[in-house]
Amino acid sequence: MARHLITCTPAHGHVVPLLHIARHLMARGDEVVFLSSPRYADRIAATGARFVPLPPEADVDLDDADATFPERAGLTGPAALRFDMSNLFIRPGAAQLAAIRTVLGEHRIDAVLTEPLFVGAALLQRLPQRERPPVLVLGIFPLGVRSRDVAPFGLGITPRPGALGRARNATLRLVAERVIFGGVHREADAVSRRETGRDLGGFILDWAGRADAYVQFTVPAFEYPRSDLPASVRFAGPLPAPSSDAPLPAWWSDVERAGTVVHVTQGTIANTDLGQLVMPTVRALAASDALVVVSTGGRPLDALPAPLPANVRVAEYLPYDRLLPEVDVLVTNGGYGGVQQALSHGVPLVVAGQTEDKVEVAARIGWSGAGVNLRTSTPSPAQVGDAVARVLGDTGFRERAGRIGAEMRAADAWTALDRVLGSLVAAHPVADPVPGE
Incomplete structure (x- = not known):
């Protein structure tokens, strides 16, 4: 029986998919140790995994980072990215690595499975192979592997073919690594040298591509092609969506009878201000024949101003396995999991998200032709209305979403994941820890 360590930064959008992976590993008979914040202890324990808390100095609440770092509020663009990389990810890295080493000293761990922003795993990966288990990166965000064929991750810039495109990418990479994130990278290298005796071996945002293995949870059709993709990267398809236990609302029959259904959501985290996307969509489609179905992602229904137009139906949560087959267009701020759920049902999208990894999700939607990228997090009703009309009026969007969905369903x-993990463990056997060492 194998035993694995899952490491995860304290953020809802990071933890939830890794809980799904933990349940799978437990169901196949493995043991799982899960390192994350005590805020998620009960949910982790419910999977059957053994919960191990991050030390306080590594337990940054990414879901409410502004409360911990008031100076973060108001930052945008590169300044916001630099602040987050330093304070939310790099500086907790040493304490994260110390917690990993404690677990490794107590248990034989056959593999460390991590999401890409857990810097402690990036530091672990710099230790000699004989001193550590293999590191497997779980690609729960758009693929961030460095390539001559794509722009640096985080800019939301789509590929341009040919020599001109590669020259553009090289220039952007130089500016990103030396200018925009030069200080951040130097800080990460200094942490790595202090903790492991070696620098990171490359740019901090590209470290996952240098791990022992990388399982990307999407299909090639929804990812930029890379002629120099590392052999360590394996496309697995999206994580299967767990069955939803959300009850059907009393108005569900309206969905089944509707000729056109537009669903809008800001997900479960970036939903404190439903005026960013939900309300512009409601206002844009108020006079249309479409039924507008709103999920507040757990926010109370009275977070929306009353009265709402007659064609709007609202619930805190909705069962996506029942809803998505009825939806003609999804309007979203670009959460990776929700976008891929929609695509797996062949649903085209309108996306308005420019923060965190959402800028890269939005760029891929536009690039793939499966929807419209509004290139903003706060669109006007006119922008949303025009985009929805465009998607509904052009069957090409649904056809391209359908092709991606067929690849996802296959x-x-x-x-x-099982094959990659099995090969990795077989190639890198790990001895039991020696007590007292």
């Missing part, structure tokens, strides 16, 4: 993420 994939088997669990089988792909």
Whole structure:
């Protein structure tokens, strides 16, 4: 029986998919140790995994970072990215690595499975192979592997073919690594040298591509092609969506009878201000024949101003396995999991998200032709209305979303993960820890 360590930064959008992976590993008979924040202890324990808390100095609440760092509020663009990389990810890295080493000293761990922003795993990966288990990166965000064929991750810039495109990418990479994030990278290298005796071996945002293995949870059709993709990267298809236990609302029959259904959501985290996307969509479609179905992502229904137009239906949560087959267009701020759920049902999208990894999700939607990228987090009703009309009026969007969806439905993420993990463990056997060492 194998035993694995899952490491995860304290953020809802990071933890939830890794809980899904933990349940899968437990169900196949493995043991799982899960390192994250005590805020998620009960949910982790419910999977059957053994919860290990991050030390306080590594337990930054990414879901409410502004409360911990008031100076973060108001930062935008590169300044916001630099602040987050330093304070939310790099500086907790040493304490994260110390917590990993404690676990490794107590248990034989056959592999460390991590999401890409857990810097402690990046530091672990710099230790000699004989001193650590293999590191497997779980690609729960758009693929961030460095390539001559794509612009640096985080800019939301789509590929341009040919020599001109590669020259553009090289220039952007130089500016990103030396100018925009030069100080951040130097800080990460200094932490790595202090903790491991070696620098990171490359740019901090590209470290996951240098891990022992990288399982990306999407299909090639929804990712930029890279002629120099590392052999360590395996596309697995999206994580299967767990069955929803959200009850059907009393108005569900309206969905089944509607000729056109537009669903809008800001997800479960970036939903404190429903005026960013939900309300512009409601206002844009108030006079249309479409039924507008709103999910507040757990926010109370009275967070929306009353009265709402007659064609709007609202619930805190909705069962996506029942809803998405009825939806003609999804309007979203670009959460990776929700976008891929929609695509797996062949649903085209309108996306308005420019923060965190959402800028890269939005760029891929526009690039793939599966929807419209509004290139803003706060669109006007006119922008949303025009984009929805465009998607509904052009069957090409649904056709391209359908092709991506067919590829997703043909994939088997669990089988792909099991094969990569099995090969990795077989190639890198790990001895039991010696007490007292």
